[in-house]
Amino acid sequence: MRLFALALALGTATLFIAASVDLPDRGDPDAPASNYVAPYYVEHVEEDIGVENVVSAVLADYRSYDTLGETVVIFTAGLAVLLALARRERHE
Numbered sequence: 001m002r003l004f005a006l007a008l009a010l011g012t013a014t015l016f017i018a019a020s021v022d023l024p025d026r027g028d029p030d031a032p033a034s035n036y037v038a039p040y041y042v043e044h045v046e047e048d049i050g051v052e053n054v055v056s057a058v059l060a061d062y063r064s065y066d067t068l069g070e071t072v073v074i075f076t077a078g079l080a081v082l083l084a085l086a087r088r089e090r091h092e
């Protein structure tokens with residue numbers, strides 16, 4: 001069983017390393033997200049949404065389902081921690 005777990009961990013690490021080779025450098029101004037996605041948000045935020053604050057528009061409108069999903073994950077993790085750490089008194 002330990003050998004299987006080790007092989008699985010090494011395989012997963014190999015896949016992550018192989019996938020990360022193709023990623024652009026962090027902060028690269030020539031990355032596709034910097035050239036196509038971000039300028040669209042900045043240029044069209046007022047006409048699409050009517051809000052001047054770009055950050056609020058992106059989080060609340062363009063990526064609202066993503067933000068909702070992240071909020072659910074954080075809430076679920078917090079609830080799991082509270083349940084795991086809760087002390088239970090047994091009355092016998």
